[in-house]
Amino acid sequence: MHDHAxxxxxxxxxxxxxxxxxxxxxxxxxxxEETSLVQLKPNQYLVLRAEHVVPLFTDPxxxxxxxxxxxxxxxIPEGNLARFLSDLFLxxxxxxxRAKRSLFxxxxxxxxxxxxxxxxxxVADGIVDSLPxxxxxxFVDAMAARVPADIIGAILGLPACxxxxxxxxxxxxxxxxxxxxxxxxxxxxxxxxxxxxxxVEEQLCLRVAAPRDDLLTALVTDWHAERNIPFESLVxxxxxxIIGGSDTTRxxxxxxxxxxxxxxxxWAALRADPALIPGAxxxxxxxxxxxxxxxxxxxxxxxxxxxxLPPGAVxxxxxxxxxxxxxxxxxxxxxxxxxxxxxxxxxxxxxxxHRCVGDMLARIEMEESLAAxxxxxxxxxxxxxxxxxxFGGLRQITPMQVRIP
Ligand code: HEM
Numbered sequence: 001m002h003d004h005a006x007x008x009x010x011x012x013x014x015x016x017x018x019x020x021x022x023x024x025x026x027x028x029x030x031x032x033e034e035t036s037l038v039q040l041k042p043n044q045y046l047v048l049r050a051e052h053v054v055p056l057f058t059d060p061x062x063x064x065x066x067x068x069x070x071x072x073x074x075x076i077p078e079g080n081l082a083r084f085l086s087d088l089f090l091x092x093x094x095x096x097x098r099a100k101r102s103l104f105x106x107x108x109x110x111x112x113x114x115x116x117x118x119x120x121x122x123v124a125d126g127i128v129d130s131l132p133x134x135x136x137x138x139f140v141d142a143m144a145a146r147v148p149a150d151i152i153g154a155i156l157g158l159p160a161c162x163x164x165x166x167x168x169x170x171x172x173x174x175x176x177x178x179x180x181x182x183x184x185x186x187x188x189x190x191x192x193x194x195x196x197x198x199x200v201e202e203q204l205c206l207r208v209a210a211p212r213d214d215l216l217t218a219l220v221t222d223w224h225a226e227r228n229i230p231f232e233s234l235v236x237x238x239x240x241x242i243i244g245g246s247d248t249t250r251x252x253x254x255x256x257x258x259x260x261x262x263x264x265x266x267w268a269a270l271r272a273d274p275a276l277i278p279g280a281x282x283x284x285x286x287x288x289x290x291x292x293x294x295x296x297x298x299x300x301x302x303x304x305x306x307x308x309l310p311p312g313a314v315x316x317x318x319x320x321x322x323x324x325x326x327x328x329x330x331x332x333x334x335x336x337x338x339x340x341x342x343x344x345x346x347x348x349x350x351x352x353x354h355r356c357v358g359d360m361l362a363r364i365e366m367e368e369s370l371a372a373x374x375x376x377x378x379x380x381x382x383x384x385x386x387x388x389x390x391f392g393g394l395r396q397i398t399p400m401q402v403r404i405p
Contacts, residue, residue: 010306012039015046017392024292024391025333028321036305044314046293046392050322052304056315057351062296064354065314067091069297074181080193081176081186087236090244090354097353099228100237104357107218108241113360116155120364123151124372131404136383139400144254145171147369148246148362155361156238157214158203169196173239174247179393196242201235245358248290251397252348253366254386256284257373258400259335261382266337271374280337281366285348287335292320293392294350316392319347377404 013031015038020027031038032048039045047053056062067086076082085091089100127146131137149167150160158166172192175182182189207217208224216238223234260266260280270276293316302309309315324332330341349356356362373380386400 012037012045012307014039017041020046020391021389024320025288025324028318028391029324029333032321032325037307040316043310043312044316045309046316046318046321048318048321050325050328053317053319053322054347054351056296056317057294058353059302061298061300061302062315063093063299064097065091065295065297066093075183076176076181077186077190079190080197081173081190084193084197084236084239085176087233088240089237090240100233101353101357103219103222103226103229103234104237104241106222107215108357108361110360113364116361117364117368119154120151121368121372123147123154124365124369125376126150127369128372128376131377133404136401136403139257139402140250140254140386140397141399143369143373144250144257144397144400147253147365148249151365152242152245152361155214156203156216156242157207157212158216162199166196166199168192169199170242170246174243177243177247177394178396179390193239196239197235200238200242204235204238241357244356245362247394249358249362249365251290251388251395252285252362253369254397254400255288255290255388256281256366256370258382258385259284259287260337260370261380261402262385263335267374269337270370271378274371274374276337277367277370277374278363279339279342281363281370282342282346283335283337283339284366285346286323286329286339286342288388289320289323289348290388290395290397291348291393292390292395293318295393318392319350320391320395323347380404 013035015031017040028048036049036052037045037047047056067088070091071082071085076085089097092100124147127143127150131142146167149170150163153163153166154160169192172188173196175185176189203216204220207220211217211221219234219238260270266280270280296315296317298309298311298313298315300311322328326332345351345355346359349359381403382400383403384401387398389396389398
């Protein structure tokens with residue numbers, strides 16, 4: 001990215017976001033060839049090329065969007081939800097971000113997550129066992145949605161009998177992160193925020209009274225040692241972590257299984273050699289990711305490719321476009337589970353201080369859930385593939401009909 005202080009500023013091309021919703025990969029590819037950024041709305045831009053997307057994550061002239069800004073942009077009324085969103089470490093910067101994130105960086109460290117692999121596999125096996133046989137069903141609902149909710153519940157140490165109550169509220173609250181806030185469901189989302197808060201608070205208090213060998217106990221013990229955030233904030237952050245891993249993993253896992261079932265050679269290769277599973281998970285998240293873009297706000301004027309951006313501009317860094325950029329990937333439109341040009345850190349989880357704390361957990365959840373299907377339901381057939389809708393933020397997956405003979 002270069003500053004050309006003396007050249008005349010160009011105007012970015014304006015693109016109606018609705019146009020990008022139809023065949024988003026093809027539209028993004030056309031635009032990426034033509035230009036490095038387009039304007040979506042007043043003061044809102046989509047950055048398309050890997051050469052800009054990657055450095056902008058950590059450019060000192062950009063910052064993360066703040067919770068209260070997010071609440072204001074989406075016109076979310078005061079209440080449980082607004083308080084929760086305003087407090088999240090996902091939507092904060094600097095010292096506040098570090099203080100809240102550090103608790104989770106320890107508990108979700110790669111080593112700890114790797115140790116949980118056996119527990120994760122046991123939950124995945126249980127879900128696969130419970131799937132219907134001999135009739136068609138929606139894989140997104142019956143399996144992909146249960147993977148993140150049941151697994152995070154098991155790791156945190158929540159009672160398995162609460163899993164339905166818990167999952168219903170998790171997916172309801174997750175809607176608060178849709179690119180367009182669904183105001184028509186506000187009451188339900190608001191209630192889910194309050195109920196999840198009460199539930200997690202109660203579970204934490206139980207562990208303060210009687211510690212257990214689970215992640216919630218570890219979190220509340222670490223918090224107690226430092227007490228650098230209020231207890232209410234600890235509860236909000238735990239709810240935030242649970243929500244952060246729900247829709248993202250649900251859609252990514254369903255899309256992965258669908259992509260593989262449409263390629264019988266890949267499916268057979270994975271059955272024969274489970275060592276190919278991690279590569280397949282990486283490729284699924286690159287090829288059709290569940291998160292399409294990640295927002296940043298400019299703190300200072302930025303000029304790139306001759307275009308001036310004022311401070312306060314919202315940049316949507318299109319990881320979805322960058323992960324199909326031929327400058328970064330060889331034949332980017334080819335789905336290849338043996339691809340050797342994945343960067344060490346997968347871009348779908350972001351780059352820099354806000355990089356996903358659940359990256360390792362998400363990966364292990366998907367690897368073990370795929371392995372569980374390959375072992376116990378290898379003949380599963382895809383009847384209707386899902387579609388991943390949208391190009392920005394959290395993308396939406398449509399139902400996916402499958403049948404296990
Ligand atoms: C395929 C699954 C997932 C994807 C694609 C994904 C994607 C992302 C991305 C792109 C960010 C960075 C946002 C930014 O830079 O502004 C992020 C942050 C975060 N993710 Fe994930 N995520 C996934 C799974 C999970 C899981 C399983 C958890 C936890 C259980 C989780 C919890 C979080 C949290 C708490 C943050 C905020 C980090 C911070 O701001 O410091 N995510 N995720």
